[in-house]
Structure formats: structure tokens, C-alpha cells
Amino acid sequence: MTTSRRSFFAAPLFVASLIALAIGLSATPAHADLSKKVIAAFKGKILVTKSPLEMVGDDKTTIAHFKKETLTSITGQSGSDDVWTWNFVYTAFLNKTGATSLTLEFYDGANYSANKTLTGVDPKMTVLEGDVEITEDDNITKGKTYTLKLTGKIRGKEAVISTTTLKMN
Numbered sequence: 486m487t488t489s490r491r492s493f494f495a496a497p498l499f500v501a502s503l504i505a506l507a508i509g510l511s512a513t514p515a516h517a518d519l520s521k522k523v524i525a526a527f528k529g530k531i532l533v534t535k536s537p538l539e540m541v542g543d544d545k546t547t548i549a550h551f552k553k554e555t556l557t558s559i560t561g562q563s564g565s566d567d568v569w570t571w572n573f574v575y576t577a578f579l580n581k582t583g584a585t586s587l588t589l590e591f592y593d594g595a596n597y598s599a600n601k602t603l604t605g606v607d608p609k610m611t612v613l614e615g616d617v618e619i620t621e622d623d624n625i626t627k628g629k630t631y632t633l634k635l636t637g638k639i640r641g642k643e644a645v646i647s648t649t650t651l652k653m654n
Contacts, residue, residue: 518540519540519547519612520544522544522548523544523547523548523551524578524611524612526544526548526551527548527551527576527578528578528579528580529578529579529580529646529647529648530577530578530647530648530649531575531576531577531578531633531635531647531648531649532551532554532555532575532576532577532578532649533555533556533557533559533573533574533575533633533649533651534554534555534556534573534574534575534576535554535556535573535574536574537574537576537614538550538551538554538574538576538614551576556573556651557650557651557652558630558651558652558653558654559571559572559573559651559652559653559654560654561627561653561654564620568620568621568622569620569621569625569627569653570618570619570620570621571617571618571619571620571625571653572616572617572618573616573617573651574614574615574616574617575589575613575614575615575616575617576612576613576614577612577613577614577635577646577647578611578612578647579610579611579612579613579635579646579647580646580647581639581644581646582608582609582610582611582639583608583637583639583640584606584608584637584638584639584644584646585604585605585606585607585608585637586602586603586604586605586606586637586638587602587603587606587613587635587636587637587646588600588601588602588603588635588636588637589601589602589603589617589633589634589635590633590634590635590636591619591623591624591625591631591632591633592631592632592633592634593626593629593630593631594632598624598625598626598631599619599623599624599625601617601619601623603615606637625653626653627653627654628652628653628654629652629653630650630651630652630653631650631651631652631653632648632649632650633648633649633650633651634647634648635647635648
């Protein structure tokens with residue numbers, strides 16, 4: 486997996502992304518060129534896609550493109566050890582800033598199932614993009630739909646920063 490897809494990623498965040506990649510979740514600042522209108526359209530949401538999202542023109546066209554590319558389910562692969570693995574790209578539009586460490590939590594209904602942690606996050610970033618790899622060994626079950634919550638401590642309190650739902654096929 487590659488974490489430095491665009492030239493506008495800063496070196497310290499690239500290093501943090503490499504460290505996070507080793508634990509299954511990476512993030513990099515995303516879309517420095519996104520307008521306030523595009524960011525506002527997705528504030529508080531996580532967009533799951535097959536590949537990184539790209540600007541495609543004006544705000545209206547970009548918003549429509551992002552919606553079209555967003556997945557509600559992903560298909561995993563069975564590895565040589567018969568353990569299912571899912572890989573996806575996420576773009577998180579944060580509804581709060583200030584966290585330097587984030588956790589992507591997976592919930593099956595109200596029941597906590599798994600998480601992936603990211604440290605070294607720039608607390609001023611409003612949009613993050615990265616890769617996730619999660620497996621059955623992480624307590625994820627094929628065929629279930631999960632609520633994904635990106636959480637972090639903001640001013641000393643745990644906060645949900647972005648969310649989505651995702652079916653693991």
C-alpha cells in the first residue's frame with residue numbers, strides 16, 4: 486500500500502503514515518485544494534472508496550463525483566491462511582479538530598467489534614485520507630454491516646469526529 490499518493494503531503498505526516506500503516510491504518514492530509522463548500526457537504530462523514538478521491542471540476546461536480554464514488558459495501562479476500570481481509574481507502578471530513586491521535590472504531594449495532602489507531606495526526610487538519618486493512622482476526626465478520634466511527638480526544642474529552650456505515654462482504 487502506498488501512503489504518499491500526492492506531492493502535497495508533508496514529510497512528518499508521511500513518516501507518521503508509514504508507522505500507522507504498520508498497524509493497519511494510515512492517514513495523510515487530503516485535498517489541500519478542496520473548497521469550503523465541498524468540505525461542508527461531507528463534514529462529519531467518512532467516505533469509503535476503492536481509490537483516492539480526486540477533484541473533478543467545480544464544487545457541484547466534485548460533490549456529485551465524491552457521492553458517486555462512495556461505497557456502502559466492500560468485498561474482502563480470503564488469504565492463504567483462510568482469514569478474510571478487507572482493504573479500502575477512506576476520506577474523513579472531520580467535524581472537530583484538535584486531536585493528535587485518532588481511532589477508527591467498528592461497531593456491530595451497539596456492540597464494539599474492532600479498531601485501528603492512528604497517531605501523529607496534525608490537529609489542524611479538517612480532511613484526512615488513508616488506507617485501512619482489517620481482518621477477521623481483528624473481530625470483523627464477513628456479511629455484517631458495521632458503523633465506523635473516527636474518534637479522538639478533543640480538549641480532554643472523547644469525541645466522535647466522523648462516521649459511516651459499511652458492509653463487509
